[in-house]
Amino acid sequence: MIKKIIKSLDLESKVRDISPIDEIKLAMNPTKFCNIINNYKSNDSIEKYIIKLLLAKECDVLDIISDNYFNNILGSIHFILGNSYSIDTKIFNIIYKHRELIKQVPLNIMDSYNIIVFNHDYDHLPSASLKKLHKFYNYEIISRWYKTVVSQPVTKSEYFKVTKSNTKDKQWAKYLEVWSIYNSSCLELKEYIKKLLKFYKPISNPVVGCSHFGKKYYEHCLESYIGLDTKPVILEKWAYKELDRLMEQMKLYIKIVEPSLDLSDPYKKFIDKISKNKEQHFSSKKELITTYQDTINKYRKIYVETLGFPEYEKPNLIIFDNSKLGGGYYYLNNFYLNVHSWKEMKKYTVESLVLHETMPGHHTQVHVMLNKTNKYSLLFNYFGSSCTGFIEGWGLFSEKLGFDQTTWDKIGQLEFEIFRTVRIIVDIGIHYHGKTPEEMTDYMEKHLTLSKNEILNEIYRYVCSPGQAVAYKVGNQVFQKILEKQNITNYLDRKAIDLYKKLIIDGPKPLKFICKDYGLNVNELFNFRTKF
Numbered sequence: 343m344i345k346k347i348i349k350s351l352d353l354e355s356k357v358r359d360i361s362p363i364d365e366i367k368l369a370m371n372p373t374k375f376c377n378i379i380n381n382y383k384s385n386d387s388i389e390k391y392i393i394k395l396l397l398a399k400e401c402d403v404l405d406i407i408s409d410n411y412f413n414n415i416l417g418s419i420h421f422i423l424g425n426s427y428s429i430d431t432k433i434f435n436i437i438y439k440h441r442e443l444i445k446q447v448p449l450n451i452m453d454s455y456n457i458i459v460f461n462h463d464y465d466h467l468p469s470a471s472l473k474k475l476h477k478f479y480n481y482e483i484i485s486r487w488y489k490t491v492v493s494q495p496v497t498k499s500e501y502f503k504v505t506k507s508n509t510k511d512k513q514w515a516k517y518l519e520v521w522s523i524y525n526s527s528c529l530e531l532k533e534y535i536k537k538l539l540k541f542y543k544p545i546s547n548p549v550v551g552c553s554h555f556g557k558k559y560y561e562h563c564l565e566s567y568i569g570l571d572t573k574p575v576i577l578e579k580w581a582y583k584e585l586d587r588l589m590e591q592m593k594l595y596i597k598i599v600e601p602s603l604d605l606s607d608p609y610k611k612f613i614d615k616i617s618k619n620k621e622q623h624f625s626s627k628k629e630l631i632t633t634y635q636d637t638i639n640k641y642r643k644i645y646v647e648t649l650g651f652p653e654y655e656k657p658n659l660i661i662f663d664n665s666k667l668g669g670g671y672y673y674l675n676n677f678y679l680n681v682h683s684w685k686e687m688k689k690y691t692v693e694s695l696v697l698h699e700t701m702p703g704h705h706t707q708v709h710v711m712l713n714k715t716n717k718y719s720l721l722f723n724y725f726g727s728s729c730t731g732f733i734e735g736w737g738l739f740s741e742k743l744g745f746d747q748t749t750w751d752k753i754g755q756l757e758f759e760i761f762r763t764v765r766i767i768v769d770i771g772i773h774y775h776g777k778t779p780e781e782m783t784d785y786m787e788k789h790l791t792l793s794k795n796e797i798l799n800e801i802y803r804y805v806c807s808p809g810q811a812v813a814y815k816v817g818n819q820v821f822q823k824i825l826e827k828q829n830i831t832n833y834l835d836r837k838a839i840d841l842y843k844k845l846i847i848d849g850p851k852p853l854k855f856i857c858k859d860y861g862l863n864v865n866e867l868f869n870f871r872t873k874f
Contacts, residue, residue, distance in 0.1 A: 735817010
């Protein structure tokens with residue numbers, strides 16, 4: 343199937359060459375794409391599963407709302423154009439070659455929003471759904487998009503500082519040409535979003551997200567990200583129990599470093615106490631960067647040099663400063679660390695973030711995926727949202743795989759896992775139960791140390807990508823259950839390490855198939871507490 347799609351739509355045939363240009367080509371040819379998968383007959387269980395998700399009737403709504411401030415092709419392009427290290431890469435040269443296609447992006451997005459907001463004709467949708475589409479968003483979400491559409495380009499001095507190219511002047515000229523097209527496209531989209539703001543401003547729309555379309559829509563979103571058919575109510579019940587368990591653990595660890603606290607004190611008092619501990623704040627950006635680089639070096643030595651995990655390229659630490667983006671990302675060999683709010687960043691989260699983003703987390707797993715040539719590699723890289731549970735689940739699980747850690751490091755690991763557990767409750771609350779962002783803000787403030795603005799950024803991210811935030815903790819649960827099934831009680835012993843290597847090499851896959859491979863009963867995944 344994937345070979346037919348690639349040939350028909352002129353997509354890249356090598357995993358490492360896939361870029362936002364391929365997203366544009368797919369968006370420009372929906373009819374041709376649908377005809378291929380509608381007429382394709384497969385006997386392969388994984389292919390059939392991906393086709394089922396792609397052809398589900400719920401996709402008619404979800405495809406239209408998929409372009410938003412958190413997730414759109416212009417944003418994907420900026421992720422490359424906003425990074426001086428990317429200008430010398432093959433991906434950039436592919437974008438340059440097809441740069442005229444960038445002009446198509448705002449047109450595609452405007453077509454979608456003409457359907458969402460202004461009810462322009464769309465044959466595949468029943469009129470009842472069409473009239474509800476605008477309720478998926480509200481003024482706040484659209485205004486956030488308006489503020490984030492146009493960003494700053496890389497400067498010539500920034501590029502010349504990092505480049506090793508012998509043709510840097512020529513490459514810089516290419517960059518300016520691509521940026522000009524990209525920037526014009528962003529400005530065109532921004533003008534259109536002004537029109538959307540005028541539409542949304544007089545409308546009171548406190549309830550946003552999937553709940554307007556019925557529970558089946560959110561159930562489809564969930565499965566599309568976690569690759570597992572399970573009910574939101576089951577996940578929600580499990581998440582509440584997990585949250586209680588993790589908070590009790592957290593209080594015990596915080597009590598060790600803050601003995602003045604009483605275990606009967608509210609949980610919020612515990613986390614507020616550690617967030618204000620001055621010893622866990624960095625004294626300078628230099629100290630922060632050095633600490634992260636030293637930790638990356640530590641785990642590369644352990645996992646690659648000592649334990650023999652696969653490595654195709656070393657991970658790079660890329661420092662950037664952007665108030666509109668999150669704290670850390672991994673993309674094509676680079677761990678991007680946002681130091682915009684460095685004064686609020688904590689030392690006790692360094693180990694968990696490095697383990698998640700580099701080794702044995704995303705860098706190890708993604709590099710194995712990019713260098714594999716099995717029959718699913720291209721399929722999952724083009725249509726692998728159902729592998730998010732595996733990929734992000736492995737990232738979260740990796741946070742537990744630290745060596746020689748302190749009590750503070752364990753506190754950081756628990757803080758991140760609690761955060762991912764709260765995400766499940768909030769995501770389901772918004773999209774399944776119709777809770778408002780304001781209600782979910784109050785809930786998150788009781789369990790997290792994030793500022794109100796950071797919490798709002800998180801919540802509107804969940805609104806824009808229903809089900810995605812659930813994938814982390816669910817994937818983590820599957821990996822923990824695999825260890826239990828294998829009777830592994832020490833997750834850093836040789837048997838466990840060998841299992842992790844096998845999981846990385848065999849993956850990614852939708853979690854449904856990982857469960858099948860390791861003999862897990864999906865119905866028992868969320869029935870009882872884990873040992874880890």
